[in-house]
Amino acid sequence: MTTTLADRDAFTRAWADWHHRHETRLADPHGFLAVTALHWLSGTPQRFDEVPGAWSTGAAGVEVVLDVTEELALDGVPLAGRHVFGVVPERGGVLATYGDTVLEIAKRGGHDILRPRRPDNPLRARYRGTPAYEPDPRWVVPGRYVPFDEPRPTTVGAAVDGLLHVYDAPGRVEFELDGQPLALTAFPGAEPGGLLVLFTDATSGVTTYAANRSLALDVPGPDGSVSLDFTRATNLPCAYTDLATCPLPPAGNHLPVAVEAGERIPFERLEDSTDA
Template structure:
């Protein structure tokens, strides 16, 4: 091994460790994934739900909230009386604040409420996430192929029904001389994919892992760095709702890179 190769490998590992430190800081933020304590689908009739102050119900596309005297806030505005919000076109997981809690709201024809509590045991008792050692051999080149027209993909979910996601296209890549294809979904950071492989349910989370796909270059080339494959939120506790890798994203080989199953995973 030459000195240049050694230096390149050391830089790769250093950059990966810096990225890992930032990711685990994101995980342990007060109102992040590890702070989730409950999820609730809102019903048409006003009702109290576990872990949620006030009354909540749905009428058409509107979410109705009766704080019952408690000060809540949404979009920087505080309210203590009944408020109707139409969040059907809002981004997923918009937040309402109630005391020291945050309630994430996502619309899927029915409103889903996710309670974030900084005192959640998954957060306060966080012991890190095991990973495979970083390996440059798991940085693969792929080719992005955009769909000719707007397209969606339906993904099953852990703990609930399937949901539809916008799909910008697919990516083709080669491993061990064989071509493979991953269906992509749109994400806040551009593109992502949920995949599984032969480590799923063994050393990695059974439902699959996620991988962010960077923007392709002018030739459609993308980089798939499987060292940055991440667990889904439901790998940390059995409360969040997570997509499952679709059949076309179930890779027939072991991706021994990225995050492994968390030590206290419910799965």
């Protein structure tokens, strides 16, 4: 198939619009760049710097006990004294607020956590965008989704040492790159019926983030057809901050080719390696 100059220009404009929206979400005043700390909850009430209340978790779920001078709101309703948030589902979360801070109450890898998000966090304040490869239509490749007979519980590691995530993988995606037949185990995507693949490739740790990149796929067609647009491969939050619990790709999701498409190592990580 021949790509005309007009086709390439249209492709580049569509990619630029998509990437701008993606960057805007990332740099939201209470997005992941605004996270200032990662606190792990236990059965013993604990207090954390710049977070109101004494926090704990148990059979009834996450709870907080606030002093009379402390403020915390949930859905705009002020809380007082003891409040039980209940059991937070895995990969779920609740957002509470105090002042200009949003407090994420979440469960990751079976552990309840707190993550304050402040608009003035230095990581967000100095953010200048994520570098990416120039979008090239050659990196949009056709594939085929092959569902498993039943979803397979798949355990993967995390950006945090010792933490494990478990996903029910519904199937795999088969495709070719540089004439090589390849396959990636897929996880459920954000949209119903959509898919998410986590992968590394020959650029990982060289020009792209070493631990992982992600690629969202639309709902497969009736015949299982999918399109893998590697120009839209994105970094996970752990590429920017150590306060993330991102999953690592499942075994077998390393591509033996250099996928020179999508987002590259963030400037912040490059600067950290230079300072080291």
